[in-house]
Amino acid sequence: MHVNVLSMQLQCLMVCALVLFITAGADKVPAVIVFGDSSVDAGNNNHILTVLKSNFPPYGRDFMGGKATGRFCNGRIPPDFISEAFGLKPLVPAYLDPDYNISDFATGVCFASAGTGYDSATSDVLSVIPLWKELDYFKQYQTTLKGYLGEQKGDKIIQEALYLISLGTNDFLENYYTLYKRRLEYNVDKYQDFLLNIAEDFFRQLYGLGARKMSITGLPPMGCLPLERTTYAIGGFGDSCIESYNNVSRSFNAKLSSLVKMLNQELPGVKMICADAYSIFYSLIRRPSLYGFRVSNYACCSTGYYEMSYLCNQFNPYTCDEANTYVFWDAFHPSERTNQIIADYVVKRYLHVFM
Template identity: 60%
Template sequence: MMKPALTVILLISCSLIILLFTSSFGAAVSAAASKVPAIIVFGDSSVDSGNNNQISTLLKSNFRPYGRDFYGGRPTGRFSNGRIPPDFVSEKFGLKPYVPAFLDPWYNVTDFATGVCFASAGTGFDNATSNVLNVIPLWKQVEYYKIYQEALRANIGDTKSEYIIKEALYLISLGTNDFLENYYSFPSTRSRYTLEQYQDFLIDIAERFIKQIYDLGARKMSLTGLPPMGCLPLERATNLVDGKGGGCMNGYNEVALRFNAKLDGLVNRMNEEMEGIRVVFSDPYGVFLQMIRNPSSFGFEVSSVACCATGMFEMGYLCDELNPFTCRDANKYVFWDSFHPTQQTSRIIVEYLIQNSLHQFL
């Protein structure tokens, strides 16, 4: 029969072994979860978490009902009733459940160590697109990124900074405004380029941008394709066939598909030509179109118009908190305003992208 003292010693020893194993396993899981230490974002309103709040532009959303479903019901400058895609990506990678805007005075470089957003609503690849509403052009976002790098090095040192810069996941999402705000809105742009030439012009800018941030240390990137932009409520409203919005503008959707094919080709070329780079093409087009065509299969009730106001034309300041037509439950709607998806739509799109492209970085 085993002596009581020996039994106690064995129990303690077993407990220590289990504790050590658990700690080691936990550390291993934590290390695996931190393969991507930060989410760094460039782009337009699809990913802007509030930079436009701090610049002189009419394109803002730092007021309710925007943000009514965000943490604390706070409008942050996100063009949504709540969170946007980078926030969900950050959460999926085990980081914070939101990515702060670089120009937001609420945050500092310590907050930005796990994620930062340089995006600006209304911008595009083309500098002329950003001039339309006086927003932050893509080249300026890169300049902010350089400032961020300097601040990061000063705050946490070169070694940790270089690790974050190299291992971070860079989300790049823009292009819709180049077509809807620029090419199709200004005859001067159409007189300079055929549609094919303009797409190639944008692809050339995208390629130079990728090379630029690559030279600054970026290695893991996700280049996001265009949505079915002919099905945005604002575009459907101009294709009016009844009092609640018309059908999708198929011509615009075809342009989005062709441009996405060019982006995909660019991604393949970059991966072949650039040493150590890892770029994926994240394509939201298909799943987004499925939600629009068959909303009930995703738990939605309405996809032809948006939640805010009449849901046909309103965006930004026209999306007013006092408008009596704004829906009560945004989760029933695919679109939040006439141009942007609801928080629930963004959540579904990110889940799809995680499974089909971003899982490569997990």
């Protein structure tokens, strides 16, 4: 009898602690604001003139209601899981989506655009939203938010929001290694520095607009993406990655970390975190069975070796039945389960400081 009562009391305490934890997170972070590329795009590309879209089946087949929202995934993406972890809504809506308005955006908004990068020349490749335009949208959002909530409350949300920034992959894989212009201007080390100068300017502008809590994600293991393995015939049908690309990712991430450390020391009141997801992503790819995955060297959608966007479509007979047993959904993007694992890792390892 006493044991059962004690057990019930302990369970009650655990539930109360969980509720307090989530509530505290929501109090400290009233909104999640997202900048970046397809790793975090909630569907902005649906509403611009570009071929880089994913608002059709089988994208979104494991999303709520089976809806293809424009997320490059079978389900949710990291900002959705991070928002939920902070006690906010389980979805961060796209700013250009007409189904949402400022009442929805008050607790989270996504300005990201698939295919973009730090370098404006990267966004030109597939005519997507450049980073400077994402910043312009943020300025519009600030004005609308303050009009909706009032100046004081709007400023409070802007200052206390968590800013998620995920960029850089397309600068290398879509631009530097695919086109000649930047390679004629820079070696890879100098191109990294070129991107980091743009990144620094962007972070400073965000700070000037009121942002104080920033999480910056670096590059993934680029050489392990199925599309890159297949393109260079290195491990596309096996277990190898392009290590030269992975070395670039690690080098860039180290430089990004140094930049973040410098800005933390220089900008009063800022708290910037370099949320490096490289290690967990690489571990998922190299040791998938430890995380319950079956396949990590090719993707679920279509053949899994090179298809993404319109090549990943509902008419392809090769798409797998259980996407979340695959590390990758399409040849470039993680499955929902991978996104959830990465988001959980990032929250527990880095973002807990904002809770």
